[in-house]
Amino acid sequence: MKARLELKYSPAHVNKPILSKAILEARIPINILKASLTASEGIMTIEMDADRETIARVIEILKSNGVQVKEIPRYVEINTEKCIDCGACTGVCPTDALTLNSDKKLIVNEEKCILCGNCLKACPRGAVILYK
Amino acid sequence: MSEALRTIEQVNEKIAKGDVVVLTAEEFVKIAESSGLEKAAREVDVVTTGTFGAMCSSGAFLNFGHADPPIKMTRAWLNDVPVYKGLAAVDGYIGAAAYSETRGIEYGGGHVIEDLVSGKELILRGESYGTDCYPRKYVETIIRIDDLNQAVLVNPRNAYQRYFGATNSSDRTLYTYLGTLLPNYGNVGYSGSGELSPLYKDKDLETIGIGTRIFLGGGIGYVIGEGTQHYPSKNLSTIMVAGDLKQMNPRFLKGATFYKYGATLYVGLGIPIPLINMNVARNAATPDREIFTEIMDYSVPSVKRPVVKKVSYEELKSGRVEINGKTVKAASMSSLRMAREVAQTLKKWIEEGLFLLTKPVAPLRKDSVQKTMPLRKHEPKVVELMRTQIVTAKITDSIKDVSTKMVRGNADHVPVVDENNKLVGIVTTWDIAKAVALNVQKLDAIMTRNVIVAKPHETIDIVANRMEQYDITGLPVVDDEGHVLGLITSADLSRLFKPSEGGVVIEGQA
Numbered sequence: 042m043k044a045r046l047e048l049k050y051s052p053a054h055v056n057k058p059i060l061s062k063a064i065l066e067a068r069i070p071i072n073i074l075k076a077s078l079t080a081s082e083g084i085m086t087i088e089m090d091a092d093r094e095t096i097a098r099v100i101e102i103l104k105s106n107g108v109q110v111k112e113i114p115r116y117v118e119i120n121t122e123k124c125i126d127c128g129a130c131t132g133v134c135p136t137d138a139l140t141l142n143s144d145k146k147l148i149v150n151e152e153k154c155i156l157c158g159n160c161l162k163a164c165p166r167g168a169v170i171l172y173k
Numbered sequence: 174m175s176e177a178l179r180t181i182e183q184v185n186e187k188i189a190k191g192d193v194v195v196l197t198a199e200e201f202v203k204i205a206e207s208s209g210l211e212k213a214a215r216e217v218d219v220v221t222t223g224t225f226g227a228m229c230s231s232g233a234f235l236n237f238g239h240a241d242p243p244i245k246m247t248r249a250w251l252n253d254v255p256v257y258k259g260l261a262a263v264d265g266y267i268g269a270a271a272y273s274e275t276r277g278i279e280y281g282g283g284h285v286i287e288d289l290v291s292g293k294e295l296i297l298r299g300e301s302y303g304t305d306c307y308p309r310k311y312v313e314t315i316i317r318i319d320d321l322n323q324a325v326l327v328n329p330r331n332a333y334q335r336y337f338g339a340t341n342s343s344d345r346t347l348y349t350y351l352g353t354l355l356p357n358y359g360n361v362g363y364s365g366s367g368e369l370s371p372l373y374k375d376k377d378l379e380t381i382g383i384g385t386r387i388f389l390g391g392g393i394g395y396v397i398g399e400g401t402q403h404y405p406s407k408n409l410s411t412i413m414v415a416g417d418l419k420q421m422n423p424r425f426l427k428g429a430t431f432y433k434y435g436a437t438l439y440v441g442l443g444i445p446i447p448l449i450n451m452n453v454a455r456n457a458a459t460p461d462r463e464i465f466t467e468i469m470d471y472s473v474p475s476v477k478r479p480v481v482k483k484v485s486y487e488e489l490k491s492g493r494v495e496i497n498g499k500t501v502k503a504a505s506m507s508s509l510r511m512a513r514e515v516a517q518t519l520k521k522w523i524e525e526g527l528f529l530l531t532k533p534v535a536p537l538r539k540d541s542v543q544k545t546m547p548l549r550k551h552e553p554k555v556v557e558l559m560r561t562q563i564v565t566a567k568i569t570d571s572i573k574d575v576s577t578k579m580v581r582g583n584a585d586h587v588p589v590v591d592e593n594n595k596l597v598g599i600v601t602t603w604d605i606a607k608a609v610a611l612n613v614q615k616l617d618a619i620m621t622r623n624v625i626v627a628k629p630h631e632t633i634d635i636v637a638n639r640m641e642q643y644d645i646t647g648l649p650v651v652d653d654e655g656h657v658l659g660l661i662t663s664a665d666l667s668r669l670f671k672p673s674e675g676g677v678v679i680e681g682q683a
Contacts, residue, residue, distance in 0.1 A: 125225070125427055125439060125508045125510075125511055126508045126510040126511065127504075127507060127508040128492075128504050128505050128508070128509075129353075129362070129506050131492065131502065131504050132361070132362060132502045132504025133353045133355060133502075133504070141492065144510065145509040145510040146510055162348065162353055162432040162433075163352055163353045163504075165227065165431050165432075165437075165439075165506070166429055167279075167430070
């Protein structure tokens, strides 16, 4: 199964190779989707494809090293009551998570979403819900 | 005159009998291609069109009824969105682009109209100076559309025959009414339904005129005149339309907000085109691949934006457009799916005998042109304020050379030029401080190469905006070939606002 986690590093942990440690110990590849570092904290979104046990192991390693871990159950959702299928979001989606099908209806492919947030600003109807 | 096929009276007789043949414009394009235009034109009586786009020039006249004691409202708000009150006591106009005084552009006139049509309750506030006949000075109440005497959608400009595409050559993201435009030609935004576009399908305006009955906002509406900025010779016709808001449907009127641009209203609008002659049929059969528009560079702050590419609606609708050898995404701001629904709904109404066609009372003008605003008051230009006695540096200069020049010339910004005085970079006092701190010796290593510049004939407010956008305080002024002519800084601009020191005051900005 695929899992996405949002990690919060406090300044005390920013300099430590915690993620590398998790990769080495759990022995799985981890993809960094997004990372930002400010003076007060570091926030990172990571993704991995592994069995339930391994994912739990990664979470445990991260937590025991002082990283706050939040599981991201869903990535992006469209409020179909509000959406008018214009497709404005599709032009700024870097991964084709949002596309129009042949009937010009908006289709969401959550697996592809990297939570960049471009669609939030692009949607004139406020129909995008991002689970960050 | 093109070969006559049928009259509107004959079409209406067929509608009454229930044997009228109606196709949507998309269906008609296909039939005309498969069985030939001649045959299709003889078999099909009416072609329905549709569009569903953001149309800022929309709004509604409302009559609120008199309160007791009455008030001559001189200012009024619906859900904190200002209503135009330069009319009689309780008449007002809510414009789609007006925006909430408490929530900003997130909620605007377009949303108010959607909420009204949805039957929601809205807060009405009104103010007045009080008169003998209208003693009340303030009113606040809750209203619904049913409470209003009249609610009439009157849109000065709708159904643009086509619209321009937009792209962005600059290095920053732009937020426009054609959506988010990514830097370096990163994508294209466009609008319009192409081969479903009402005014493209009757581009010679042979059947659409004043009085034409149309599908408007899910109800019945009428063309009441040429739209503002109507420009038929450029395939930029528009129409002014009106219809009773009370019989419209919120599915086809949607409030919207374009990020950092403003509030607007999506309007579903469709026009039936009776195929009265072969020329009308030929126009109605025009496919997306023969409907062209221009993609413009929206990073250029001028109404004369450079055309980057001419493109067909077929290419735009594919979702991919090639720009400068790179394939980028093209996204529509208008909804093609909803435009199709408009055309299908109108088709159904006609087939079921619920909608009769009309002959125009008067034609729309074909010779209207869109003029630009004359600017007859002097606007200060860069060339009038820039300093020409400036310090420049060569790329081979050392940090020490440059810092000496800065001190002598009392300069914060030093353009770096080549042997022909062409701009290659810029250094500021801050860059020099950084170079000293990092112990860098060469100018080359610290200068900014991607320089934000000003042109001599740009107006001051454009340049002031640019400084704000990029958070910088000085711009080299260059000619079209990149030769440095001078420098303009925020200090130069601030002189404008000090008349005592001999500057010019810009009205309304001081």
